[in-house]
Amino acid sequence: MIKGLETDLPDPKLKEKLKIFSQFIGNWIIDSTWYLPENVVVKGKGEVSFGWILFGTAIQDVWKGEAINPPPNFPQNGFGTTIRFYDVSIDACKCIWIAPKINVIQIFIAKKIGSEIVLEGKNNKNEPEKWIYSKITSHSFNWRAERSIDGGESWLLEQKILAKRTK
Numbered sequence: 351m352i353k354g355l356e357t358d359l360p361d362p363k364l365k366e367k368l369k370i371f372s373q374f375i376g377n378w379i380i381d382s383t384w385y386l387p388e389n390v391v392v393k394g395k396g397e398v399s400f401g402w403i404l405f406g407t408a409i410q411d412v413w414k415g416e417a418i419n420p421p422p423n424f425p426q427n428g429f430g431t432t433i434r435f436y437d438v439s440i441d442a443c444k445c446i447w448i449a450p451k452i453n454v455i456q457i458f459i460a461k462k463i464g465s466e467i468v469l470e471g472k473n474n475k476n477e478p479e480k481w482i483y484s485k486i487t488s489h490s491f492n493w494r495a496e497r498s499i500d501g502g503e504s505w506l507l508e509q510k511i512l513a514k515r516t517k
Contacts, residue, residue, distance in 0.1 A: 354405065361406035367436040370443060370462055371409045373486065374400040378513040382415055385507050386424070393418045398513065408435040428452065434460065445469055478502045489515045 360368055382394035396415020403410045414429040430449035437444045443460040458469035458481060467483040478498040485492040491513050496505040 355403050355410075357402045357404070357406050359406050360402055364407055364436055368409060368434070368443070370460060370467055371400070371434050372402075373488075374411070374491070375402065375409070376400060377516045379516055380413075380415060380514075381512045383510045384417075384424075385509070386421070390421055392420055392424060397516075403433070404435075408433055410434070425452070430454075445471075473497055480505065 360372060365372070377399045378397060380396045380398055382396065384392040384394070386392060394415050394417045396413065398411055398413045400409055400411045402408075410431060410433050412429070412431045414427070416427045417424060420426055428449065428451060430447060430451075432445050432447045434443050434445045436442075440459065445458040445460050447454070447456040447458070449455075454474050456471050456473065456479070458471035458479075460467060460469045462468075465484070465486070467486070469481040471479055473479040478501065480496045482494050482496070483491055484494070493511040493513065494507060495509040496507055498505050
């Protein structure tokens with residue numbers, strides 16, 4: 351590991367502000383479903399790990415997975431990472447998703463809304479996109495990605511994930 355990147359504990363000054371994501375610290379297995387045009391549904395499996403980085407001032411996750419029934423031109427496997435940190439100027443977490451294999455970088459603002467964690471940003475087509483964590487327990491969570499092609503008037507489900515903690 352790069353010296354100074356990985357750490358065991360949060361910065362005490364940021365512990366409360368990063369609690370929104372610290373509940374996910376650990377390792378998870380995932381079952382994915384993608385919803386493509388023309389009613390094509392793709393299933394997949396993978397894993398995600400969350401951990402403290404940068405002297406406890408941020409949380410990083412690493413996602414990797416494999417499609418079980420990919421149609422032509424759909425990636426067989428994929429991976430990416432998100433860095434999440436608290437931004438005092440907006441009193442919220444900023445999240446930066448990086449997926450080098452598909453040349454994507456996305457920036458989201460995350461807030462707790464009711465029992466869900468909602469990340470709002472734009473996709474690589476500059477369309478509004480939301481990533482939503484829901485049904486969160488200490489052993490599992492659901493995640494879904496939605497995008498809008500009409501400026502946020504309606505939302506299309508693109509992907510769902512069910513995650514189960516392994517440790």
